[in-house]
Structures are given as structure tokens and as C-alpha cells.
Amino acid sequence: MNIRIIWLISCSLLLMGCASELKPSAVEDVALVSLIGIDYVDEEDMKVTLAIPQFSSSTEQTNQIYTTQAGMIKEAIVDLSSQADKEIKLNGLRVVLFNEEFATSGKMWEVVEHLYRNPVIGGNVFVVIVKDTAEGLLNGDYPDKPSIVTYMNALLKPKPHIMFSPFTTIHNFMYAHSNPVVDIMVPYLEHKESIVELSGIALFKHDKMEEVYSREEGQIIQMLSGVRKIPAATIPLSSNGEEREEVVIDFLNTEVDYSSNKDVDHPVLDITIKLKGSIYEYRGEKDLSKSSEYSKMEEEVRKFTEEQVEVIIDDLKEKGIDPVGLTENFRMYHHGEWTEEMDQRVLENMEYNLKVEMQILATGTLR
Amino acid sequence: MDNNKLKKLKGYHVVFLVQNSMVGLGLLSLPNQLSSMGYSQWWLPLMLGIIANLTLIPIIWLFLRYPQDNIFTLNEKMIGKVLGKALNLFLVMYLIIFIASIIEGYLDLIMIIALPDRTITTPLFIFFILLLYVVHGGIKSIARFCVMSFFLTVWMIYFLQWPIFEGDVRHLLPVSNFTLEEFLLATRNGYFAICGYELIMTYFPYIINQKKAFKNASIGIWITILIYTGVTIVSVMYFSEWQMEEVLYPILKLYKAVELSFAERIDVLGISLWVFLILSSAAAYLWVAKKGMDAFRSNNKTYHVYLISICIFIFINIPFSKDTQELIYDNLFYFKFAIILWPNFLILLHAVKSRRKQASS
CATH class of the missing domain: 3.30.300.210 (Nutrient germinant receptor protein C, domain 3)
Incomplete structure (x- = not known):
């Protein structure tokens, strides 16, 4: 009996640890990034655009879009945190969009490797290539779709009639990049006025995108x-x-x-x-x-x-x-x-x- | 309860004690540890299983001749009181470092994956309380905990089907694409994950049916080996060679491939459930360390277990540099292997002693 009481007291003492100053963020204070767009600027820098779904209906826009220029993803996130109203987190990432110029520059795998390394990012994050700019696609106006976040998610869900596309995830990308036997292929998107179209597949040779197939x-x-x-x-x-x-x-x-x-x-x-x-x-x-x-x-x-x-x-x-x-x-x-x-x-x-x-x-x- | 009886472990207790003290942290990074062999690594766990089973034979043979002794009391009997006690103290110290390495490895993982924005002190405390609670009930409580954790975690194998669909079976060929050095390195690193069955040297006197202990322990070993082989085959199919070398915890990446409509991040679920495996193997080791302490002090005191826990706790919190840490943990392997082979030496002594006895009588 005695020992049980001692256990109980010592266990409840530990509950005090939950009230320490290291408070984890509450759900409403977190902005979960769903889409990241990456555009080519020059050899060093890239333009990073984040799309974050808004769940409260107090604003007209269904998404928040942030854009900055940075050398690395984390740098961009730290930079954008000073503009955002919430804490930016990558836990809910779904799709990473690269523009064609970035893919042909051969730096794409560095960014994907960074995401692959990050333990909070899930394994089924899709990688796609956008014809013009990812920023333009994310900022685009899609009047008949709920929001770009849900639109991209739904578009990239494997469905019978779009199985010509490989639906490359971060894992598939790193797998093909590190495996001498296979080369990378990635779905290729085109932004046309108020729609986004899966128009083909982009083929890589080693690090660089080489070809677009229909x-x-x-x-x-x-x-x-x-x-x-x-x-x-x-x-x-x-x-x-x-x-x-x-x-x-x-x-x-x-x-x-x-x-x-x-x-x-x-x-x-x-x-x-x-x-x-x-x-x-x-x-x-x-x-x-x-x-x-x-x-x-x-x-x-x-x-x-x-x-x-x-x-x-x-x-x-x-x-x-x-x-x-x-x-x-x-x-x-x-x-x-x-x-x-x-x-x-x-x-x-x-x-x-x-x-x-x-x-x-x-x-x-x-x- | 049967606390007062010495013999309390039934056959299935032995199976799961052996099985669960083997699966600890080792499985999490197994494909990475074996990666020097590249794609050919998938059959290596089977070979390690055979080695484990072979080294089990002398252990059981020896203890069938000394059914009332554990390894610590037997050491004192065989090599003399002073030398035996010194060896036992050394073993206890080794066990402390080893338990510390398991717990620290797991909590580091938790910090990286599940709780990236907190320190590990609180989880460490909670972990220790649970650990002490399990060990407090003696070997039978540990055995029961092992049975429970086996069934709570084994269903996670189901999640491997996603990586199987995505993987490429052709990776399994060629079977023997490695050099001797690569093979030895992989065997060395991989054997670390197999160790744990040698704890039977301590709980052997508690087994009810000692004649069947070899069979039960072998079943335990082969359950583990089958799980290991399954996981390595799936990893070989799913990963490229580079990924197997670079990804530290391949199992977590395998779980990340799971696509369920109602749940995400299965790897977090997996790593949290893994606490059962860590707890059960740490509990078994801690109990063994306590027995060692008992033998060293020649009495049986409950506070020994607390003393050892405090030592482990302190050891975890000593801020070693990464190099020292690696040096200590890397060399643990040789001790481990020495301990597994130790009964062979004792058998030699036993043979010499019994011959002398025959000669004198």
C-alpha cells in the first residue's frame, strides 16, 4: 500500500513538468505549409513561395501566400516567420513545386534532399515541375476551385485516367537520384489561366531536367x-x-x-x-x-x-x-x-x- | 503470487523473454548497419540467427549442469571468489553502460522525431519510473511485460506492405555481391542487433522446465530473426544502396511510405510504440544488472536496482563528447561478444574440475 502511494505522488509530481516554460505551440498558433513553390533566381538564390490554408472564415482569401528570396528552405522559413501571424511549420507539407528553370539548373536534388532529411515531413510529399513559375501558379486565380491547396492535392491524387504521370514523391526522387540504374521522372504541370494541367512528364539526366514528354x-x-x-x-x-x-x-x-x-x-x-x-x-x-x-x-x-x-x-x-x-x-x-x-x-x-x-x-x- | 518460489518461468515466458530482449534499438537501424554489403544484405540476418543458435548450445549445456546458478554465482564458483567478484563488478559496469546506450539512443530518436521542441529530461524520468516498475516485479513480471509488448508491436509489420508494393524485387539479386571485408563489417555491426539472448544465463535458474529451455530459447531467437529478415528484405526492395547507407533509421522511412486515408505519419506511431520494445529489453538488462550487484554484495537487496538506475541516469547525463560516446558504444560490441563466448571458457574449467574430482576420488 505504502509503495503505491509513493508511486502515485512521485508520478503526479512529474506532471509539473508539463507546465514548464517550453510550451509547445497550440494548434491555432501554427500555420501548416501545404505547398512550397521554388523558382530560379540565380546560381545562389531561389524564390520560395509558401501556401498555407486558412481555416478561419474571417478573411476572404482561403490561403495565405508568402514569398521571399533565400539560399535555403530553412532560411526562407525563418525569414517569412517575421511576416506571418503564426508559427510556420512544415509538418503538413503536401506538394513541392519547382519551376522548369530551377529543374534544368541541376540544384533541385539539393532542395529535395533537405526535405528528405527533415524528420517532420511525411514520406508522401509530391514533387512536381511547373512550366513557368511556381509563384505564378500559387498566386493564380481559380474561381471555380475551393483553393489552390485543395486543388493541387486533388489533382495529384492518382486516378485511373491520369496514370500516365509517375506521381513522384520525395522518396521516389531521392531513390532515383541515388540509384545509378534509374533516372528521375517528375510530373510536369502547366498553368493556364484558371486551371492547372498535368501536361506531361519531365525526364532528368543525373541532376538536370532534360526532356518533357507528352x-x-x-x-x-x-x-x-x-x-x-x-x-x-x-x-x-x-x-x-x-x-x-x-x-x-x-x-x-x-x-x-x-x-x-x-x-x-x-x-x-x-x-x-x-x-x-x-x-x-x-x-x-x-x-x-x-x-x-x-x-x-x-x-x-x-x-x-x-x-x-x-x-x-x-x-x-x-x-x-x-x-x-x-x-x-x-x-x-x-x-x-x-x-x-x-x-x-x-x-x-x-x-x-x-x-x-x-x-x-x-x-x-x-x- | 509465486514470488517466493524460485522456479516461475514457463516455456512461453522464455520464448518472449529471449525474443524481446533481442529486439531493442537494433532493429531500427539494422538495414543501415548492414549496408556495407549493399543489396546482398537481405540474407545476413538468417546467418546471424544460425550463429546465435550455435552460441546458445554451450550456454544451455553449461547451465544444465549448474541448474541453481546464474552466470554471476557461477563465475565465483569457477574462477574463485576474488576474481569472480571482480569480473562481476566489471560485468555490472558494462551492463550500466549498455542500458544507458539503449535508453539514450531511443530518447535521442524521440527528440529528433516525435518531440523536436523539448528536452529529454522529462521523458527520461517517466521512462525510468516505468522501467523500475516493471523490474520491481521480478523476472516473471518482465517476462509478462515482454509477452505484452510483443503483441502490442508485432502488428506493425502489416505496414510494410506499402513499401513492398513500391519496391523492386530485382534488388535481391545478385546474392553474393560483396567482398570479405564488407561481409565482416556487416556481420560485426549486425550482430549487435542480435545480442540479448545471452541474458538467459541469468534467468536460467528460474525456468520451470529447464530441459526444454534450449527449444524455447531457439523459438525466441528465430521469431526475431524472421522479423529481421523480413525488414531487411523490404528495405532492400524499397531503397537504393545510397539510401541504405545514408538513412539512419530505415524503418521510419518505410513507415513513412504508408498511405492511409485516416492517419498520417505512421512513423511517429511506430516510434512511440517502440517504447515497449525498449522498455522490455532495458528491463531485462536492468534485472540482470541487479542480479550481478546481488552476487557482488552477496545479498539480495531491492535497493540495488535503484542504485543501478541512478548510475545509468548519471551516465546518460554526463556530457560526453560525440567522439568518446562513439568510442565507448563501438567497443561495447567486443564485450558483448566476449560475454557470449564466455561460457565456452567456463565449460573448459568445468571439464578440468570434474576430471580432477574423478582423479582424486
């Missing part, structure tokens, strides 16, 4: 990366003058299989892509109820896809960019260190045999 090209890269569900695609089958024949295929399942010859000096890679899809829409002369024409169409779609994939792989090889990680199939059989130079060499010398299998499962409920 949505269709992005879709093929996603297919090669092994994403199972990719969005529907319009496939033009033939166009002689006025009469166009085209079909919209909804891909139900895609599978990609690699097998390499394990030889680093004469690399050969076999790529097999298995596609299953159903026809969404069709414009043309074929009578799809006939099995011969049906399979002809299947073959035409298959051929078209194969050509497209070939164009992409050749283009990637030529530029020396590998966002898919094709060389991983050689690394996994290689003993010793796998260096950046080796990876580049394997990619350049690599021959590949592409095989696409297409299966159209259904044509909808109408004939």
Missing part, C-alpha cells in the same frame, strides 16, 4: 515501368484523307516482362508486353462482330503500340536517359559495383527484342 509518351514509359493500370488511349489505325479510322482502347491490364542475356559487354534485352483491353469507342468501317476483322483490328492495335514503344526506347537510348530502369535487368546479374558510367555504357550498347501481345476482350454492350 502524356502519350508518358503512358508508354509507365507501361514499361510495370504500372498495371494505364489510361485509355486513342489509336489511329489508318488515315487516308478525310476518312479516319480510330479506336479508343481502355487498357484493363498491362504486364511487362524483361529478360536480359546477363552480358554487360553485349547487352541484349527481351521485352514482352502483354496488353489486355476493351474497346471504348470505334470510328471506322470494320464490322467488329466478324471474328476475322476483329482479330485484324487486334493486330493493327498491337502493331501500332509496338511501333510507339520502339520509338520511345530508341529515343531514350539516344539521349542516354533511363527512367524505366531497363539496365536493372543487367545489374541484377553483375558482380561488383554498378557505376553510373557502366550504366550509361550498357544503355548505349543495349539491343532489344520487343514483343507486344494484344488481347481485346470486349467491345462493349453494343455490337
Whole structure:
């Protein structure tokens, strides 16, 4: 009995520690940054824009936007704290936006690494690239959207029809940056008047952004990366003058299989892509109820896809960019260190045999 | 209660005592500790498990011959009273430093991740009160606490499925892509996470069914090893080699990958629940240190445990420079390994003694 009382007293004594001078901030005194925009200024400095959602309805604006120029993120936050009404915290960060100029300057990974290091930042923070300026995008007027914060969050949520985009998180970015086998790819946004559009994907070579691929090209890269569900695609089958024949295929399942010859000096890679899809829409002369024409169409779609994939792989090889990680199939059989130079060499010398299998499962409920 | 009986540990108590005193801080940074082997590290925990199981054999063999003794009393019996007591004092000092290193490592982590704007003194106090409460009930209370903390934390493995989806299985190949030096370094660093099962040398006399102790302890070891292997495989899939070298607590990054619609920052939940694992292994070590103190003073006093706690508390609060700290904690490994191999030496003495006895009779 005695000992219990002593325990109780000593425990309650400790509660006094809760009233020490080191008071943590209350929720209403904290401004949780949701979006950070980073624009290129010069070699040393960058322009940092923070977007903070406002939950009280006392003001007209739904967000607070702060902008400053600084050399590092933390510096910018300390600087902006002297303007803000609340304590700025990064705990609620969702998206980091970089402008294209910043991405091509090759400093992007330094900023991402800083965020990756910071323990209060969650793992699923998205990284995107903005065509003009991130500041312009964050300050933009979107009359039919609740606010830029919710808009960006909703836009970057993976949905079936936008699966051409890779949705790179901070972890994915650091992973690709530090892994010699893969190169970084990041969604590419364009700010158009009162909307923001996911218009393609940005490809990096080492630290620097090199290329912007369109949505269709992005879709093929996603297919090669092994994403199972990719969005529907319009496939033009033939166009002689006025009469166009085209079909919209909804891909139900895609599978990609690699097998390499394990030889680093004469690399050969076999790529097999298995596609299953159903026809969404069709414009043309074929009578799809006939099995011969049906399979002809299947073959035409298959051929078209194969050509497209070939164009992409050749283009990637030529530029020396590998966002898919094709060389991983050689690394996994290689003993010793796998260096950046080796990876580049394997990619350049690599021959590949592409095989696409297409299966159209259904044509909808109408004939 | 069965406080007065000596034998009070059932089979499952032994399983979880062994299992939980192994999983402490080690698991948090395991993939990072093994990172010198790169992607090939994923099977190393299995090998470490085999080593652990092999070193367990002489321990159990020896104590089956001295079923009433723990390592401290046995030391005095085997190598003489003075030498034995000196060794025991040394062991107690080592245990104090070791417990301090566990607690300090964990509280540093808490400070970095969960409570970045506070000092660690208050959490440290609360931690010690809980620790003393658990140890106060004796070995059976610790064993029960171990069972509880196992079931409170083991479900966290479920969260590893997110990193598995994002990871690349191809990283598991090639299996043997390392040099001998890298392998030895990884084994050395990794073994630190495996240590803890040797505490059975102290609570062995309390086990009811000592014949089955080897089997139960082995089950405990292999539960831990399976968890370790799972975590390292997932880390190898999810991270690049650079990340495994640079990220200090890979488990937390794995938890950060979790996407739930109703909760965020699973890593904070994970690191807070981890207190159970730290408490249970620290409690087991503290109880062992207390037993050592008992043997050294040749009596059984409750205040020994407080004395040791105060020593640990002081040791944590000594402001060592980072270099000294690293030097001390790094060299702890060699003591640890020496302790695990110590029973082999005692077996040798035992053989010599029994031969002499036979010769004289």
C-alpha cells in the first residue's frame, strides 16, 4: 500500500513538468505549409513561395501566400516567420513545386534532399515541375476551385485516367537520384489561366531536367515501368484523307516482362508486353462482330503500340536517359559495383527484342 | 503470487523473454548497419540467427549442469571468489553502460522525431519510473511485460506492405555481391542487433522446465530473426544502396511510405510504440544488472536496482563528447561478444574440475 502511494505522488509530481516554460505551440498558433513553390533566381538564390490554408472564415482569401528570396528552405522559413501571424511549420507539407528553370539548373536534388532529411515531413510529399513559375501558379486565380491547396492535392491524387504521370514523391526522387540504374521522372504541370494541367512528364539526366514528354509518351514509359493500370488511349489505325479510322482502347491490364542475356559487354534485352483491353469507342468501317476483322483490328492495335514503344526506347537510348530502369535487368546479374558510367555504357550498347501481345476482350454492350 | 518460489518461468515466458530482449534499438537501424554489403544484405540476418543458435548450445549445456546458478554465482564458483567478484563488478559496469546506450539512443530518436521542441529530461524520468516498475516485479513480471509488448508491436509489420508494393524485387539479386571485408563489417555491426539472448544465463535458474529451455530459447531467437529478415528484405526492395547507407533509421522511412486515408505519419506511431520494445529489453538488462550487484554484495537487496538506475541516469547525463560516446558504444560490441563466448571458457574449467574430482576420488 505504502509503495503505491509513493508511486502515485512521485508520478503526479512529474506532471509539473508539463507546465514548464517550453510550451509547445497550440494548434491555432501554427500555420501548416501545404505547398512550397521554388523558382530560379540565380546560381545562389531561389524564390520560395509558401501556401498555407486558412481555416478561419474571417478573411476572404482561403490561403495565405508568402514569398521571399533565400539560399535555403530553412532560411526562407525563418525569414517569412517575421511576416506571418503564426508559427510556420512544415509538418503538413503536401506538394513541392519547382519551376522548369530551377529543374534544368541541376540544384533541385539539393532542395529535395533537405526535405528528405527533415524528420517532420511525411514520406508522401509530391514533387512536381511547373512550366513557368511556381509563384505564378500559387498566386493564380481559380474561381471555380475551393483553393489552390485543395486543388493541387486533388489533382495529384492518382486516378485511373491520369496514370500516365509517375506521381513522384520525395522518396521516389531521392531513390532515383541515388540509384545509378534509374533516372528521375517528375510530373510536369502547366498553368493556364484558371486551371492547372498535368501536361506531361519531365525526364532528368543525373541532376538536370532534360526532356518533357507528352502524356502519350508518358503512358508508354509507365507501361514499361510495370504500372498495371494505364489510361485509355486513342489509336489511329489508318488515315487516308478525310476518312479516319480510330479506336479508343481502355487498357484493363498491362504486364511487362524483361529478360536480359546477363552480358554487360553485349547487352541484349527481351521485352514482352502483354496488353489486355476493351474497346471504348470505334470510328471506322470494320464490322467488329466478324471474328476475322476483329482479330485484324487486334493486330493493327498491337502493331501500332509496338511501333510507339520502339520509338520511345530508341529515343531514350539516344539521349542516354533511363527512367524505366531497363539496365536493372543487367545489374541484377553483375558482380561488383554498378557505376553510373557502366550504366550509361550498357544503355548505349543495349539491343532489344520487343514483343507486344494484344488481347481485346470486349467491345462493349453494343455490337 | 509465486514470488517466493524460485522456479516461475514457463516455456512461453522464455520464448518472449529471449525474443524481446533481442529486439531493442537494433532493429531500427539494422538495414543501415548492414549496408556495407549493399543489396546482398537481405540474407545476413538468417546467418546471424544460425550463429546465435550455435552460441546458445554451450550456454544451455553449461547451465544444465549448474541448474541453481546464474552466470554471476557461477563465475565465483569457477574462477574463485576474488576474481569472480571482480569480473562481476566489471560485468555490472558494462551492463550500466549498455542500458544507458539503449535508453539514450531511443530518447535521442524521440527528440529528433516525435518531440523536436523539448528536452529529454522529462521523458527520461517517466521512462525510468516505468522501467523500475516493471523490474520491481521480478523476472516473471518482465517476462509478462515482454509477452505484452510483443503483441502490442508485432502488428506493425502489416505496414510494410506499402513499401513492398513500391519496391523492386530485382534488388535481391545478385546474392553474393560483396567482398570479405564488407561481409565482416556487416556481420560485426549486425550482430549487435542480435545480442540479448545471452541474458538467459541469468534467468536460467528460474525456468520451470529447464530441459526444454534450449527449444524455447531457439523459438525466441528465430521469431526475431524472421522479423529481421523480413525488414531487411523490404528495405532492400524499397531503397537504393545510397539510401541504405545514408538513412539512419530505415524503418521510419518505410513507415513513412504508408498511405492511409485516416492517419498520417505512421512513423511517429511506430516510434512511440517502440517504447515497449525498449522498455522490455532495458528491463531485462536492468534485472540482470541487479542480479550481478546481488552476487557482488552477496545479498539480495531491492535497493540495488535503484542504485543501478541512478548510475545509468548519471551516465546518460554526463556530457560526453560525440567522439568518446562513439568510442565507448563501438567497443561495447567486443564485450558483448566476449560475454557470449564466455561460457565456452567456463565449460573448459568445468571439464578440468570434474576430471580432477574423478582423479582424486
